[in-house]
Amino acid sequence: MIRSKPGLFAAALLALLLFARLANAQTLDDHRSRVLQVAGIGVEKSLRPTGVWFSSISNLSANNGNVSGPDGRPVFAAPSLVASGYDRSVVYDLSGFYQGLRQPRINFVLNYATVTHGEVISLGFDPGARSEKMTVKRALFLGYTRAFMPQKNLTLSFSTGAWILGGLSESPCVDSYEREYHCGSLTAWSDYSKPKYRTPYYLDLRLGFSF
Secondary structure, eight states: OOOOOOHHHHHHHHHHHSEEEEOOOOHHHHHHHHHHHHHHHHHTTTSSSSSSSEEEEEEEOOOOOEETTTTEEEEEOSEEEEOOOOOOOOOOEEEGGGGGGSSSSSSEEEEEEETTTEEEEEEEEEOOOEEESSSEEEEEEEEEEEEEEEEEEEEEEEEEEESSSSEEEOOEEEEETTEEEEETTTTEEGGGGOOOOOOOOEEEEEEEOOO
């Protein structure tokens, strides 16, 4: 049995980067603008302006304790020095529980302008991150953009996309008596309200005139 090596995966990723056309866009908002632009050009000029390109590449590693969702927006603040909600003189350093969230976490959105003029299909991946007390789940991005010309000099475009399957998972801190606490406040785990995770999505419509 032939086993794959980490170097082979790195080489494959590098090859993908070399063959794809890497756009300057770095965020999901830039992606939204870019795919609409490409689709509009495709239908107006009856051509496929770009074949395959990245419209979003982001490093989402936790900075200053802020953990981001796949769209780059903060969803959780990983604690470091935490004082008990019951006794402020009781302080613990809990940063080690969240160390894994600070490791490199690169997600991307890859786009393909199809043979149909003005059509773009988008796929993305967020590898997530894992630490002892918090997990950012892996997520997939699915997007579709289409532009039409109902009449000369008029372009109608729509674009939609969403990160799916993602989410957050937390575990409690436990003391020597096996009592469970929320790590961020050192208060009872049963009283903790977990942050709500909303699936990042968008729907854009654009009407363009040319003169």
